Amino acid sequence: MLSRSINVLRLDLSLPSWHFPSFHSSKIPNGFLPLKDLSRAKAPLEGTTWFMSSINDTFEAGEAEYLRFPSYQSEGQLLCLAGITFVSESHYGYDNICHGLFAVMPFAAWHYRKGCMRAARWVLYQRGELRKETSNWVTNLVELTFGEKMTVEKFQGAGEVNYKSSCFEEAVVFRHNEGKMLKEKKIQVYEMLRCKSREYCKIEERNGTQNLVKMTLLLRNGSRSFKDEAGVINVFRRECTKVKGCQLKVYLSENLTFCDQVKLMSETDILASPHGAQLTNLFFMDKNSSVMEFFPKGWKDLAGPGQFVFQWISAYSGMRHVGTWYDPKGDKCPYNDKSLCMTFYKNRQIGIDEHFISNWTSTVLKEERARKLHTLKIKRKPERKCKCS
Secondary structure (H helix, E strand, O other): OOOOOOOEEEEEOOOOOOOOOEEEOOOOOOOEEEOEOHHHOOOOOOOOOOEOOOOOOEOOOOOOOEOOOOOOOOOOOEEEEEEEEEEEEEOOOOOOHHHHHHHHHHHHHHHHHOOOOOOOEEEEEEOOEEEOOOOHHHHHHHHHHHOOOOOEOOOOOOOOOOOOOOOEEEEEEEOOOOOOOOHHHHHHHHHHHHHHHHHHOOOOOOOOOOOOEEEEEEEOOOOOOEOOHHHHHHHHHHHHHOOOOEEEEEEEHHHOOHHHHHHHHHOOOEEEEEOOHHHHHHHHOOOOOEEEEEEOOOHHHHOHHHHHHHHHHHHHHOOEEEEEEEOOOOOOOOOOOHHHHHHHHOOOOEOOOHHHHHHHHHHHHHHHHHHHHHHHOOOOOOOOOOOOO
């Protein structure tokens, strides 16, 4: 008859390869016994062998001996993988880079304040349902931040008749994304993420270009794209030519790799883009850089607090969100129920008010030019080593 105690036997598989893994036994409170018992090194295959040597085998007639957990021999203990497991529960998914960033933020903050500790694996849930992967952007951000491959637990076979439960030695669970994280804590984390992303992508400091004003127009396809891209580009190009040292770059976000995006943002002083996930990259820019954001009709009155998300990221990452433009023109919502109108407007395209956008762009460019000239007079501080590098 099996012991009814709920003890846990833990295998520590998270240690570097030069350490011998170990497992935990309730016989030694808060301690680990060696998974590989070196005292038996001279006769590793005799008796209970040197692998989990403190546990007796189970024998069945004519069969190879084995260990079973739980069992009488294991004193009812469960066998669990050891090492820290990060468990994320998010209302949103992990394929959108903005939503993924908010899910990663609290773990990065925990990593920052806990002596740069890492996780052996990640378990991802969205609204209580298991997710088995993230976008490449999110995976890259996690791996460069924590300095190791992101292993997402897939629980192969879960839901099948013979599948047994899983358990972990230690787990850190965040289910509110950033939750009540204070602003100064978010600033610390964004600084670390920016520093480590640039380090990972081998971004060099912008020597000799401090007197230039670099503007990037970051476009997107489909929803919330500009109706007249050529017209918008012409407005920005025209205003840029009026400012000494201005350089304009135009990119489609979906054509860029992770490091392409980091590099582009590190070379950008003014970022102009429609509201959308591609704006998440803004925290890769130098601090005090500027952000201009564009919306389709309907968002200002109907979108709720979600429309301010990139203003929040700007504030927490040290950027200057210099305004938004809401397209006043467009089709009228066909629904009498206003609660349905946001679904109508959410993914509409964005028009252009050439006069307004020209004046706005001119003002932002002149302010940025003045700021850059002022910055030239201030001695730059040497780059510090990234936290947890």
